[in-house]
Amino acid sequence: MEENARDGNGASRGVADIIKHHLKMPANQYLLAADEPVVKFRYGIDGRPQAKNNIIGAVMACITPIRSAEEAVKRPRTVKEEYCVFLYSGKEDYEEQVRVGSRVFREMEDIQEFGIQVEVEGVEKHVVIEWYVVSDWKSLSIMLGLVGPTGNYFCFQCYCTKAQITNFRQDRPRRSHEKTAQCLNHRGDTKGHQRLPVLKIPWASFLVDTLHTVLRIGGKLMTQFTGWVIDQDQADKMEKAMCELGITTFYLRKEASREGPSTYKWKNLTAKELKKVLKMLPNKMPNIIKNIGITSEVRIDGLHDRQLTLLLESRGVTKIPHTLPARKILLKNLTGSEMVTLPGREEDEDVEIKIEDLQELWRAFSRIMDIPRQPDLHHTFKQAAKNWCEKFRDTTYMEDITPYIHFLGCHAGDQLEKYPYLHFVNCETIEKKKPRPDQTLPPGNPERWRQKAKQVGRAADADGESRNLRKLAWYRT
Incomplete structure (x- = not known):
């Protein structure tokens, strides 16, 4: 549990443990074939709006393995490969992400710098992990500490202004961690930079989701x-x-x-x-x-x-x-x-x-x-x-x-x-993994949950619980 979350309503888990668990699965051990294998993981975050308004009710951050585009065509990614690393109830803003996700962010940075040790069948290997952040524009702007799409310097990749937005053939200076520090130390125009990024991974590894x-x-x-x-x-x-x-x-x-x-x-x-x-x-x-x-x-x-x-x-x-x-x-x-x-x-x-x-x-x-x-x-x-x-x-x-x-x-x-595999690591599986507003369970005992499931037409199995009902119970816990 994350005590810094609002009302203590947040939780996270070890990133290294998840990666080791994934790599040790028999179907994934081929990724460790090289002497010093390199494995790519995508980090994504998204909020879940409430039913009647657009106020964020819960924010989920997940990591998922990245396959090459050719392999992804043959074997599409599933929701089961979307590993949640932290989840909290609150706003999708910079402060709350830092409070709840700071332990996860620091662990991701350490893994990027030093890699991880994985032992499979008595053989221990050093695995290099490459991180890519794939989210919608709002989430990327928040993570990068930028003013966002409504500001004058709206773009998270370059220093384009609203006055230049209609010109698609002009090369503009690209953003970087070094330029971020320079702009924040500048007393005048910060060019859209408001805070330091929450993650110190290469700036070019922050990618816009194709779905959004x-x-x-x-x-x-x-x-x-x-x-x-x-x-x-x-x-x-x-x-x-x-x-x-x-x-x-x-x-x-x-x-x-x-x-x-x-x-x-x-x-x-x-x-x-x-x-x-x-x-x-x-x-x-x-x-x-x-x-x-x-x-x-x-x-x-x-x-x-x-x-x-x-x-x-x-x-x-x-x-x-x-x-x-x-x-x-x-x-x-x-x-x-x-x-x-x-x-x-x-x-x-x-x-x-x-x-x-x-x-x-x-x-x-x-x-x-x-x-x-x-x-x-x-x-x-x-x-x-x-x-x-x-x-x-x-x-x-x-x-x-x-x-x-x-x-x-x-x-x-x-x-x-x-990044030719970009479409195959978009946020579609995060959207499917998130509980929808209509999946909110009524308080009370499991019998009421069963009644709720029957009302929306879900069939029950021999034990009196449907697969979707068990999913609802999991969301409840």
């Missing part, structure tokens, strides 16, 4: 399209198209708010649903909306997050609401209207975005993000990703370029070239 890259950029495409659907008043057609794709729980409707004006809200898609929509919705786009024309006056409900932020800042708002609906409601209250004039635009009969261009943009993104799982196509990824980002910028809006799009166009190709 798909989700964040795919989410931006979905948000854009939903905004145009709202602007053209085609919510019914959007719901019908989603239903035809098999996503029957999707909705897009106008709802009242406590702050006054009503605003459109829609159901967020799961990762599986979003991947399906990215591949299949382009075929239905012409039946939902028309070409998007240039107009100076648009519906507030159809605006994207960055557009809303710029409009609110131009009206003197210093504290921008975090959620998209809250920004729309605030802008409606400030303007007293459902419409707003976008600066720098003049009404014209010319079409700004054609549906066929939008369709190709979506299809190309799906093709590009399928490349990391195909090692024989890796050589095409870098140029294809850069071209896609420039096409996104030129086809839609420059203000919609996000940090993940910057990363895809400027760093993802180099990262995949150096």
Whole structure:
């Protein structure tokens, strides 16, 4: 147990013990064939949101062995190979990670520097361990002590600023541990550095997760399209198209708010649903909306997050609401209207975005993000990703370029070239390992847990406990 955790609600275990246990398994002893074998392990961390809001309820850090891309294709990684090293209830921030995970971090650094001794069948070998950190952008920024994707120096790999985010062909200085110390000692601009990294492993070993890259950029495409659907008043057609794709729980409707004006809200898609929509919705786009024309006056409900932020800042708002609906409601209250004039635009009969261009943009993104799982196509990824980002910028809006799009166009190709196994060690298994909010058990005796399992349709075995029920009991403990 970790006494430094909030309310003492945290625990960790020995990293070296886990690695030795893994290497001693008969199926893994081939990794020790060399005189001084080198074994790679991925460290990843992710938080679990609560059911009704986005407050982090639990944070899980795991390590998992890394296979080569070719071996990973033949033998995919499983959830059982995701070894939890610490777990706590609290926030996904720097201070809490240091309090709960400091013992784990120091052990990982010692293992990296000195390796470990493993004895198999009476033979003791010195094993070199290489660490790689693979997580989403927020987690990486926290671990590296950076300001994060909302800051001016937003990128965790280079010193790109928000003003340069639309340029995908400019080489910029890369971050490092040495430059971090220099920036923190500088009294002026720290260039996004706030604290020292929690781990002293090579800076280049901090990698963005391919799963979250798909989700964040795919989410931006979905948000854009939903905004145009709202602007053209085609919510019914959007719901019908989603239903035809098999996503029957999707909705897009106008709802009242406590702050006054009503605003459109829609159901967020799961990762599986979003991947399906990215591949299949382009075929239905012409039946939902028309070409998007240039107009100076648009519906507030159809605006994207960055557009809303710029409009609110131009009206003197210093504290921008975090959620998209809250920004729309605030802008409606400030303007007293459902419409707003976008600066720098003049009404014209010319079409700004054609549906066929939008369709190709979506299809190309799906093709590009399928490349990391195909090692024989890796050589095409870098140029294809850069071209896609420039096409996104030129086809839609420059203000919609996000940090993940910057990363895809400027760093993802180099990262995949150096670490071809990246897709096969992403955070998908951590997501599956984490308990979901709907897996929370009611307090009381096991009989109540059995009743809970039956209510959600889980079949019981001969002992009266299903496999999922035993999993729930494990989460409970």
